[in-house]
Amino acid sequence: MLEDLQQHWPRAANPKPIVIFGAGSIVTDAHLPAYANAAYPVAGLYDPDLEKARAVAQTHGIKAFSSPEEATGQAGAIFDLATPPDAHAGILSMLPQGAAVLLQKPMGSDLEGASEILKICRERELLAAVNFQLRFAPMMLALRDAVNRGLLGEIVDFDAWLALDTPWGLWKFLEPLPRVEISLHSIHYLDFIRGLLGDPSGVHAKSMGHPSSRIAQTRTAAILDYGDTVRCALSINHNHAFGRKHQACEFRICGTKGAAYLQLGVNLDYPRGEPDILEINTGDGWRSIELDGSWFPDAFTSRMSQLQRVATGEEEHLISGVEDAWYTMALVEAAYESSAAPATPIARKPQ
Known part of the structure; x- marks a missing residue:
């Protein structure tokens, strides 16, 4: 299948x-x-x-x-x-x-x-x-098809992990903007997650810049609240400038019957990029899906x-x-509001 x-x-x-x-x-x-x-x-x-x-x-x-x-x-x-x-x-x-x-x-x-x-x-x-x-990239259409066929069962975990050295200098127009990372980059992941899992009830997020960059935000951590069954987390770091060896741009999606691993290759060594990867395990070991095309330009x-x-x-x-996309924008807005809000304080001394 x-x-x-x-x-x-x-x-x-x-x-x-x-x-x-x-x-x-x-x-x-x-x-x-x-x-x-x-x-x-x-x-x-x-x-x-x-x-x-x-x-x-x-x-x-x-x-x-x-x-x-x-x-x-x-x-x-x-x-x-x-x-x-x-x-x-x-x-x-x-x-x-x-x-x-x-x-x-x-x-x-x-x-x-x-x-x-x-x-x-x-x-x-x-x-x-x-x-x-991103919803229409070959690997994402294939993943969605596998999920729709029930090959992974009920989705219970979604992890997005990015550790990149993104060349922000290619886009000088971004430097004065007050919102960058979530609204212009991770918005793709938030929208894809909505398309796969539906709308979360809320979001916890922190987005920030980096001492080496003039861009307002280049790093984000976020948790999307889907109740007590689905865990959904994103770790985004565009400033991992220590060589390719431990860089990553990948999703891990786990269900009750199987799991999927994806590499979003275009973000690695941008703009040249690397191949996209989709591997699926339906209980009998990991199988690599031969992809016909990539995010850019096939999506x-x-x-x-x-x-x-x-x-x-x-x-x-x-x-x-636009009726549906408005909710992706609402999720982005909530993520920025969460980022600006104070975290739950920790007790400083015993009562």
Whole structure:
């Protein structure tokens, strides 16, 4: 049964053209390669930096729109917002009524921003999904398929362990931001956990920076409260700069019948990365699952495929739509509130 686990979302039979907002590295490294792999048509892209937009468009043989009005005027398109979170609301307000749109995560800079985005999407009746594409990585789709088939039994433990040397210097724009690690990185893990285990009742979290970094937070410890049956913990350290030997980027998921181990390779030796790994033990020893593709860019292909298929009527249920993604943002907000709150004090002397 492990040989035929789902790893890719079915391609849309009659895809709509895609209009991209943004021309940054995520577009050139993930979005455009992903859509080319699926042969999805890209009508063009827009970026306020018109010179950069034209250069990217020329490289990929697509059109560079000269204004946001020209870009949003493409009737019948799916709009792909690879833009900063504080830019989402303004672009959404310009989209045609009822349009299909994919929003880069996070869904706004904070929960207030997410609520504004949700309000706009409801008012304009947008078919809007958030690009929480980790759910669609080949290894994660395979894991979810194994869980859905009952191969692991009831999930009782989820551990995320990251000890990395993340090159924060690649993203200078992060330095002035008040929220970074949870809202821009671990949000992927929190969203994936929600998709697998459902919504926790609460969260205990502590997120902090590091003396070697100008980034507001680069280390996080968190516990998600799923009652007295499921234990869910995350240990995230982006400052483990002591060589590859003891670095890690892995999940361990244990159930009542089996367990799974995953390595998220892209985060190791970023941006070159290492292979993704999925191993599953259903009671008869560990078996390595041969993966067809990796998080980048294959998850972006499957994420767009799922939205395309809903937009074209091939599927009914939108995964990671804004209605659901709001709860991921609520979990992020709660984690930051927990981090800012004092811990339970310890008695200093006997009574």
